[in-house]
Amino acid sequence: MAECLHQWTMTNVQFGFVVFEKCFHCNSLGTYFTGEDTPILGDKYREGDCYWSRVENAQSIRFDLECSLCGRLEKFDDLMGLMHCPGCPADCEVDAIRKKCEAERTWILVAFGFIYKDKRGPLPQAKVDILTDYFNQRRDTSRSRIKIVSFDLIKDLSVCRGDFIHDVGMLSQEPLMERKPLF
Amino acid sequence: MTTKDLIDKIGLRPLSTFEHREVNGVFVSDMLSDVMAGAKSGNLWLTVQTHKSIVPAANLVDVAAVIVTGGKEVPQETIDIASKYNIAIMVSDLPTFELVGKLYALGSFAK
Numbered sequence: 001m002a003e004c005l006h007q008w009t010m011t012n013v014q015f016g017f018v019v020f021e022k023c024f025h026c027n028s029l030g031t032y033f034t035g036e037d038t039p040i041l042g043d044k045y046r047e048g049d050c051y052w053s054r055v056e057n058a059q060s061i062r063f064d065l066e067c068s069l070c071g072r073l074e075k076f077d078d079l080m081g082l083m084h085c086p087g088c089p090a091d092c093e094v095d096a097i098r099k100k101c102e103a104e105r106t107w108i109l110v111a112f113g114f115i116y117k118d119k120r121g122p123l124p125q126a127k128v129d130i131l132t133d134y135f136n137q138r139r140d141t142s143r144s145r146i147k148i149v150s151f152d153l154i155k156d157l158s159v160c161r162g163d164f165i166h167d168v169g170m171l172s173q174e175p176l177m178e179r180k181p182l183f
Numbered sequence: 184m185t186t187k188d189l190i191d192k193i194g195l196r197p198l199s200t201f202e203h204r205e206v207n208g209v210f211v212s213d214m215l216s217d218v219m220a221g222a223k224s225g226n227l228w229l230t231v232q233t234h235k236s237i238v239p240a241a242n243l244v245d246v247a248a249v250i251v252t253g254g255k256e257v258p259q260e261t262i263d264i265a266s267k268y269n270i271a272i273m274v275s276d277l278p279t280f281e282l283v284g285k286l287y288a289l290g291s292f293a294k
Contacts, residue, residue: 013220061216082219084239086264107242107268139224139245143204144269146243165240167214 004070008134011073012064018080018166020056025049028117031080033062050117058166065134074130078123080112082131082148083162092160093153105144110162112151123150184289186248186271189227193285195250195273198257199265206247209286211279215240222246227286229279235261242268252279 016035022028030052044053060081065074085094085108098108111131113123128150135146154160187203189195207225212218213232222228224245230237233255241249248271251257257272265272275282 010220015216059214059216061220063220082239082243084236084242105269109239109243135243140204143202143245144242163236163239165215165219165236165243167216 004067004072006067006072006133007069008065008130008137009068010063011066014062016060016062017057018060019054021052021054023050023052025051029115030117031115033060056168058164058168060166065130074127076127078113080114081164081166083110083112083164085110085162088159088161092155094149097149097153101147106147107144109146109148110151110154111148125150190273192289193275195275197271197273198262199270199272201266201269201271204247209283210246211283218244229282231255231279233257233261235264237261238264238268238270241270247271248273250275250282252277252282
């Protein structure tokens with residue numbers, strides 16, 4: 001039996017917030033998705049030795065992809081979001097890929113998994129590839145293409161100045177180099 | 184209907200540099216996540232947002248153009264990024280409601 005040439009469609013779309021929280025004991029960062037109407041900034045709770053406080057909310061979506069041909073469902077509840085790489089002064093592999101691909105009109109986006117106590121959640125390469133396929137299937141690829149890479153390729157998150165495709169800070173117009181780091 | 188036709192017919196002001204292309208529908212939203220979920224390749228995206236983050240969202244879903252409504256001023260940084268990615272950014276002085284009415288009246292992609 002021939003292998004299915006998946007045609008992905010977005011399904012199980014849930015609107016909500018990606019919450020960024022910080023531990024004021026060990027300074028760790030954590031992120032998660034919530035479907036709450038309005039997560040309250042500054043909300044605090046204790047978890048073991050950590051004292052977590054919500055420091056940022058970003059309106060976002062959670063979704064799965066389903067193949068319209070074979071019905072395969074690929075869950076993306078571990079996807080925190082996609083980030084646009086504007087290029088950094090840092091020596092970063094994502095920036096190197098970006099420069100190479102842009103010459104071929106292939107635009108790079110970075111897929112982030114959720115973060116817990118500074119540990120980056122795993123986002124298997126197979127799922128990153130499915131995301132790339134899905135967004136290319138949604139576009140006119142004779143004009144340009146999308147390539148999604150994993151955030152593991154970012155050399156140093158503390159200097160990353162990427163832009164998440166999240167609804168946050170939309171009124172902020174500060175120059176790129178003066179913006180505070182993401183993490 | 185192409186982006187060039189729309190400039191001629193409803194007086195959109197192009198800000199970025201881009202190649203003209205076919206337009207096949209209209210999507211109205213001021214939320215990036217909404218655009219990511221619902222906009223289709225070749226759509227016009229009508230919004231009041233001007234932040235540079237609209238460009239990667241528009242690029243991700245391959246909209247034909249971003250139309251900033253209400254005559255809002257678009258920061259040069261947004262225009263520069265859009266030009267780099269061949270994304271059409273255009274401005275209409277009309278509020279969103281009136282522009283939608285004009286687009287609907289054009290008929291060819293109103294569904």
